[in-house]
Amino acid sequence: MDQFTYQHGEAHCEDVALKTIAKEIGTPCYVYSKASLSGQVKKLKDAFSAYPTLLCYAVKANSNLSVLKEIFQDGMGADIVSLGELERSLKAGVKPTEVVYSGVGKREDEILRALDVGIYSFNVESKAELENLARLAKQRGKIAPISLRINPNIDAKTNPKIATGLFSTKFGLVESEAMELVLFAQNNPNLELKGVGCHIGSQITDLKPMAEAVERMVAFARRIIADGHKLEFIDMGGGLGIVYDKEIPPSIDQYAEILISAVKPLGLRLLIEPGRWVVGNAGILLCTVLATKKTPKKSFVIVDGAMNDLVRPAMYDSFHAIQPVLLSEGIEGIHDVVGPVCETGDIFGSDRSLPAMNAGDLLYLRSAGAYGSTMASNYNSRTKPAEVMVEGAQFKTVRRREKLEDLWRDEEL
Ligand SMILES: Cc1ncc(COP(=O)(O)O)c(C=O)c1O
Structure with a gap:
């Protein structure tokens, strides 16, 4: 309302x-409006209640401590992209085990802190990042949980400045490179591959690219599993659009239905990172x-x-x-x-x-x-x-x- x-x-x-x-x-x-915030979180939870889903609020959308506190109290985890967002989220009461760390460039101090508090997953976007993560995890005597962010080269049909799923952007890994990183992780005692995922853009009002992206992630996860590796989740990022003017975005139930029906046959946990839609x-x-x-x-x-x-x-x-x-x-x-x-x-x-x-x-x-x-x-x-x-x-x-x-x-x- x-x-x-x-x-x-x-x-x-x-x-x-x-x-x-x-x-x-x-x-x-x-x-x-607090009622609007908690109403959105409730609608999200209801839409995904039929399937094991971790809802990680994209903190970059609005990181005011009171906004975060409300969202975490209502039952969401966090998708963060910096040490500042991690510390804010912890201060606002997020459970570290419900935090995923996205972003194409992570500093050493940021990685170390996230390792120390025990986040759920690092969303890895390059070989260099994975090597760095393995080295730092070894240094700390830890096993870093990771997810590989794929660039599926899909046009999200949104403003080019917030489209992130095309090869012309800096985001994610090409599948062939990601496949090499699966082996790298498998052979490294300080890394644990838990997920694969993508985030193709923001303010998406057409479900077709989202449907295509989830099918691609499911197919990629199948390849990994067929090669004998274990996986825990598929992360479909954020991106669901809202009404600013005359847009007609899909309903949260339509969105949930598309994602759940694609992931369910694999039995993997689903993870999403909505920001704009919540706040x-x-x-x-x-x-x-x-x-x-x-x-x-x-x-x-x-x-x-x-x-x-x-x-x-x-x-x-x-x-x-x-x-x-x-x-x-x-x-x-x-x-x-x-x-x-x-x-x-x-x-x-x-x-x-x-x-x-x-x-x-x-x-x-x-x-x-x-x-x-x-x-x-x-x-x-x-x-x-x-x-x-x-x-x-x-x-x-x-x-x-x-x-x-x-x-x-x-x-x-
Ligand atoms: C990796 C990632 N996840 C989630 C989001 C949140 O997107 P939105 O606010 O459109 O839901 C973004 C936004 O850019 C992002 O880069």
């Missing part, structure tokens, strides 16, 4: 008026209008949020619905909603239909829960926004707005 609704003409998150949050916390500010529509970015202006070509609404707070529109040309916090009877106009950053590309939305806006009015960008705050930067020496979690009629700050001093805290004069 959508937790961002209008009540008596005023936008709310659950039962809290966004206006109240703006007044008490200020803007720009990310606002998350994307559980958050918004709340902004205040600073000014309006017109050129002979355009009408601009300038807000206090910018590309440093939410970079997706500037980086991927992605769409976020933009809505006024107070519904008005005023005449709609066509405006570009832009931020104050000194880049022409600092545009949240072009040619949007909005009621007349004045300085001080509030508006919000929907579907900003995933790849929003985690991609925020200090560009233009702007402090990162506050983050707020709403639960029913209550809300609390889960990340305070950065202070000016934070900007130069670690610098020298």
Whole structure:
């Protein structure tokens, strides 16, 4: 259920008026709905309940400690890509045995820490990484659990910047190379091959590439097993898309059905790494209008949020619905909603239909829960926004707005 609704003409998150949050916390500010988060996790768990599946939340989508705590409490593990994500996840209560470590480049200190806490699997993406892992596991007197990430050369039919399953990208292993690594792992006492997997991209709204990818992983797993090796799981990564605009993504049940029906005959455990699907529509970015202006070509609404707070529109040309916090009877106009950053590309939305806006009015960008705050930067020496979690009629700050001093805290004069 959508937790961002209008009540008596005023936008709310659950039962809290966004206006109240703006007044008490200020803007720009990310606002998350706890009910939306836990609702998504429940839907995931229900969809995969018929088959042994480890649900590992992709921490990169939103790594706020309170968001993580909620997700882990609700029963998910974690898919991490850095030491920072590992430490955050541990702090937020993840079970180490439910952590998988993805990513095309892992540092020694990162690998050692993950070995020490005993994660479930390292998703290996190159021979060099596997050799490094074997050496470090030996050094620690441990056996590193591994999964081989395959690049299946499948077009996920998504934005090229988030398509990761093609040979033109840096991700994964070609199958023939992966087959060599199976032997390498088999012959190394400090490695244990547990899984194979892939992640073909993000914001996928067409199930066909996903179906093709899972068939390929099942076929590859069969080859490994036929060669006399043991396997425990197949990891299908993340990628399930959400509605930002007019997309019609598959339902979670359709997605689960495709994956489960392909993996079930092998009897291997299934693992998935959803990020966007869990948090994307559980958050918004709340902004205040600073000014309006017109050129002979355009009408601009300038807000206090910018590309440093939410970079997706500037980086991927992605769409976020933009809505006024107070519904008005005023005449709609066509405006570009832009931020104050000194880049022409600092545009949240072009040619949007909005009621007349004045300085001080509030508006919000929907579907900003995933790849929003985690991609925020200090560009233009702007402090990162506050983050707020709403639960029913209550809300609390889960990340305070950065202070000016934070900007130069670690610098020298
Ligand atoms: C390896 C891996 N797993 C999972 C994800 C999460 O993807 P999504 O947020 O689309 O579910 C990503 C995102 O890029 C990824 O690289």
